[in-house]
Amino acid sequence: MTITVFDYGAGNLHSLVKVLEGTGRPVRLETDLVQAIDTSLLVLPGVGAFSAAADRMAGARVHARDALRAGLPCLGICLGMQLLFDASDEGPGAGLGILAGRVTRMDATRVPQIGWNTLDDVTDPLFARAALRTAYYANSFACRPDHPATVVAWSTHESDRFPAAVRTGNTLGVQFHPEKSSAPGVEFIRRFIDDILPD
Amino acid sequence: MLAIPAIDLREGHVVQLVGGEYDREQVRLNDPLRIARQWVLAGFSRLHIVDLDAATGRGSNRETVTQMLWDGAAAFQVGGGVRTEDDIRTLLDAGAACVVLGTRALEEPDWLERVALANPGQCMLAADVRERRVATRGWARTLTRDVFSVVDEVASLPLAGLLVTAVHREGLMQGTDLPLMEDVVDASPFPVFASGGIGSLADLRALEDRGVAAAVIGMALYTGAIDPRVLAEEFPQ
Numbered sequence: 325m326t327i328t329v330f331d332y333g334a335g336n337l338h339s340l341v342k343v344l345e346g347t348g349r350p351v352r353l354e355t356d357l358v359q360a361i362d363t364s365l366l367v368l369p370g371v372g373a374f375s376a377a378a379d380r381m382a383g384a385r386v387h388a389r390d391a392l393r394a395g396l397p398c399l400g401i402c403l404g405m406q407l408l409f410d411a412s413d414e415g416p417g418a419g420l421g422i423l424a425g426r427v428t429r430m431d432a433t434r435v436p437q438i439g440w441n442t443l444d445d446v447t448d449p450l451f452a453r454a455a456l457r458t459a460y461y462a463n464s465f466a467c468r469p470d471h472p473a474t475v476v477a478w479s480t481h482e483s484d485r486f487p488a489a490v491r492t493g494n495t496l497g498v499q500f501h502p503e504k505s506s507a508p509g510v511e512f513i514r515r516f517i518d519d520i521l522p523d
Numbered sequence: 524m525l526a527i528p529a530i531d532l533r534e535g536h537v538v539q540l541v542g543g544e545y546d547r548e549q550v551r552l553n554d555p556l557r558i559a560r561q562w563v564l565a566g567f568s569r570l571h572i573v574d575l576d577a578a579t580g581r582g583s584n585r586e587t588v589t590q591m592l593w594d595g596a597a598a599f600q601v602g603g604g605v606r607t608e609d610d611i612r613t614l615l616d617a618g619a620a621c622v623v624l625g626t627r628a629l630e631e632p633d634w635l636e637r638v639a640l641a642n643p644g645q646c647m648l649a650a651d652v653r654e655r656r657v658a659t660r661g662w663a664r665t666l667t668r669d670v671f672s673v674v675d676e677v678a679s680l681p682l683a684g685l686l687v688t689a690v691h692r693e694g695l696m697q698g699t700d701l702p703l704m705e706d707v708v709d710a711s712p713f714p715v716f717a718s719g720g721i722g723s724l725a726d727l728r729a730l731e732d733r734g735v736a737a738a739v740i741g742m743a744l745y746t747g748a749i750d751p752r753v754l755a756e757e758f759p760q
Contacts, residue, residue, distance in 0.1 A: 335734070339709055
């Protein structure tokens with residue numbers, strides 16, 4: 325029941341790892357994607373740039389995509405959510421392509437969006453169970469899925485309405501940072517993991 | 524990372540103190556409302572107001588604060604002497620984006636829990652830290668509590684964030700306490716706001732690199748050590 329955080333080598337993962345460890349399961353950091361998918365739950369963290377992360381995934385992209393499609397649970401946070409899609413305007417490189425669509429720059433004057441934003445049109449009961457109604461964001465880009473039915477929560481920054489969360493199979497992607505969204509955010513992570521990795 | 528100018532109010536003026544000490548006032552400017560507007564013109568969209576007189580029980584600048592909130596030129600986070608539910612309600616109703624709670628929130632955890640739950644995402648806890656220990660009452664009294672035990676105690680509350688002021692660096696512009704900020708970011712399940720000692724753009728870049736959500740900048744802006752327009756351009760608003 326190991327949780328593995330794929331480390332793109334781009335930044336500080338301590339607070340995320342601390343929250344994951346709080347679920348009582350062992351957590352490891354892995355810089356090699358092939359090794360990383362040998363796990364019970366893969367976490368794609370939210371630090372760094374799309375191209376650099378895509379580069380780190382390049383050799384194992386198809387393996388990882390197949391593993392997720394076969395049901396390996398995955399939580400993608402911020403950039404980690406964006407990596408679930410095909411490609412990004414942020415830079416070259418291929419995402420995992422678990423979800424069809426592109427990542428584009430937010431249509432707003434204040435970019436990046438840094439701060440709290442409300443969640444609406446929430447269709448996934450996980451949010452209500454965690455009492456997560458507002459979430460902390462730090463992003464310049466947002467995902468534009470070809471199939472809006474995969475979106476389970478939305479937020480709006482200025483005039484840009486963008487997916488706050490997407491879900492397909494055992495994969496959940498969130499544009500916000502649950503690990504920085506205070507108690508409800510931490511509860512959101514804990515409940516997702518408890519649901520998907522029953523003891 | 525957001526860059527947020529500080530507006531510290533004392534006797535109706537905007538001031539800057541060195542090391543958080545009231546007899547070491549280095550900057551004193553008239554017309555706080557005009558100064559708030561100037562920061563907005565320079566490109567900032569969020570301002571951090573502290574009523575130093577209210578924080579120390581020497582007086583109040585509430586009228587000035589209310590004027591700035593009514594003016595509505597920016598998003599304001601407001602602190603200094605916010606010690607009752609009425610204070611919180613009044614400031615939020617007047618348009619504050621969030622209230623910054625210090626002394627009472629640190630001394631009465633039950634009160635902090637009550638007001639944080641009643642105003643989710645609108646209460647920021649301010650910890651004035653000297654050598655990793657938390658001080659209250661306008662910095663005159665040092666508590667013996669470790670800042671990390673405070674973070675653990677409030678981890679379950681829906682706070683807007685945690686403002687960590689490295690009091691021993693404040694007003695000196697000799698750099699922030701980076702190891703402190705980095706460790707607090709690691710430990711906190713909410714955004715961390717940093718202040719105290721920021722003297723250059725390099726200090727700000729170092730804070731951003733360590734995952735700090737926002738930096739509150741005082742002396743370096745008021746003395747011109749950092750060009751406000753360059754700052755507002757490099758860091759998002």
